[in-house]
Amino acid sequence: MKFFNQKYLGGIAMAAVFAAGMSTAKADTWKYAFEEAITDVQGVFATKFKEELEKNTDHEVQLYPYGTLGESADIMEQAQAGILQFVDQSPGFTGSLIPEAQVFFVPYLLPSDTKELNSFFRNSKAINENFKDLYAQQNLELLTMFPEGEVVMTTKEEVRSPSDLDEVKFRVMTNPLLVESYKAFGATPTPLPWGEVYGGLQTNIIQGQENPLFFVDSTKMYEVTDVITYAGHNNFTTAVMANKEFYDGLSDEDKKAIQAATDAAFEYILDYQKGLSEQAIENIKKAKPDMKVVVLSEEERAPFKAAAATVEEKFIEMTGDSGKAILEQMKADLKAAMK
Structure with a gap:
C-alpha cells in the first residue's frame, strides 16, 4: 500500500510538472515593430496594445521602435x-505591395474635421472589409487603421x-501615388528612406518634406527647414497588421484578446491626439522662434485641390477596377461619416 501511494503521489507530481510546462509553453513572446519612436x-498605440494584451493574457509583447530592426x-x-x-506601417510604404492602399494619398479625400475623420476610421467598410481581403493576399492580417x-x-x-514648389526637390x-501628388503640386518628388531625410535637408539634396506636426517636432525637422505650411491636403494614416499565418494559427481566445487590445489602443490613441498638433507647434516655436507658419486660405488651396483631381485619375489608372471600387466605397464611407 505504501508503494502504491508513492507511485500515486509521484504520478501527481509528474502531472503537475507537465501541466506547468504546458502552461509555460502556451505563453509566447510576440514581436511588434513600428515606424516611429516609442x-x-x-x-503610444503600441504601448497601449502591449499593456492591454499582457493584462488579459499570459503572452508578452516586445516593442521595436523605428531603427531597431531597420x-x-x-x-x-x-x-x-x-x-x-505585428507591424505598424503607413500605406505610404505598403503602396507598392498593396497598390489600392495608396488611396489614402489622394489629396483632399479625407475630411479635416476630427469627429468626421474618427467616425470614418471606426466604421469604414473599405477598411474593415475590402482592405482586410487585400492585406490577406500579402500574408497580413489587417487589425486596424488610424489617423495620426x-x-x-x-x-x-x-x-x-x-508655382512656389517649382524645382523644389520634395522628399516623399x-x-x-505620392510621387504623382507632388508632381501635380509642381514639385520634383524625391523618394527617400526616412533615415536619409534630415541629412538630405541639411545638405540641400532635398528642400522639403511632409509629415504630421508631432513628427516634425519629435524628429526636429524644423531645424533644417524654415517654413511650415498647412495646405489641408491630407491626414497621415497608418495600419496595424499581424502576420496572417501566425494569426490564423491562434486560438479563438487569443484572437479575441488581440482584437480587444487593438480596439482599446485605437480609442486611446484618438483621445491621446487631442491637442497634440497645437502642443507640437508650441514646442517648435519655442525651439525656433523664427520658424514661419503659413495656413493657406481657401483661395490659395484651390489650385492644389484642382491638381488633386488628376491624382485621383492616376490612382484609378494604377489600380484598375479594384482601386476604383475601393475609392467608391471610401467615398460612401466618408459621406456616411459626415452625416
Whole structure:
C-alpha cells in the first residue's frame, strides 16, 4: 500500500510538472515593430496594445521602435516572413505591395474635421472589409487603421501656390501615388528612406518634406527647414497588421484578446491626439522662434485641390477596377461619416 501511494503521489507530481510546462509553453513572446519612436503616436498605440494584451493574457509583447530592426521596408519583410508577429506601417510604404492602399494619398479625400475623420476610421467598410481581403493576399492580417494627424509641408522657402514648389526637390515616401501628388503640386518628388531625410535637408539634396506636426517636432525637422505650411491636403494614416499565418494559427481566445487590445489602443490613441498638433507647434516655436507658419486660405488651396483631381485619375489608372471600387466605397464611407 505504501508503494502504491508513492507511485500515486509521484504520478501527481509528474502531472503537475507537465501541466506547468504546458502552461509555460502556451505563453509566447510576440514581436511588434513600428515606424516611429516609442514616444510618438505609433509608439503610444503600441504601448497601449502591449499593456492591454499582457493584462488579459499570459503572452508578452516586445516593442521595436523605428531603427531597431531597420527601415520600413525591412520590418515589412520581417512581418510577412513571420519573424515579426505585428507591424505598424503607413500605406505610404505598403503602396507598392498593396497598390489600392495608396488611396489614402489622394489629396483632399479625407475630411479635416476630427469627429468626421474618427467616425470614418471606426466604421469604414473599405477598411474593415475590402482592405482586410487585400492585406490577406500579402500574408497580413489587417487589425486596424488610424489617423495620426494633419500632414504639413516643411520647406526652406514659403509655399503659397504650386508655382512656389517649382524645382523644389520634395522628399516623399516610396509610394508611386505620392510621387504623382507632388508632381501635380509642381514639385520634383524625391523618394527617400526616412533615415536619409534630415541629412538630405541639411545638405540641400532635398528642400522639403511632409509629415504630421508631432513628427516634425519629435524628429526636429524644423531645424533644417524654415517654413511650415498647412495646405489641408491630407491626414497621415497608418495600419496595424499581424502576420496572417501566425494569426490564423491562434486560438479563438487569443484572437479575441488581440482584437480587444487593438480596439482599446485605437480609442486611446484618438483621445491621446487631442491637442497634440497645437502642443507640437508650441514646442517648435519655442525651439525656433523664427520658424514661419503659413495656413493657406481657401483661395490659395484651390489650385492644389484642382491638381488633386488628376491624382485621383492616376490612382484609378494604377489600380484598375479594384482601386476604383475601393475609392467608391471610401467615398460612401466618408459621406456616411459626415452625416
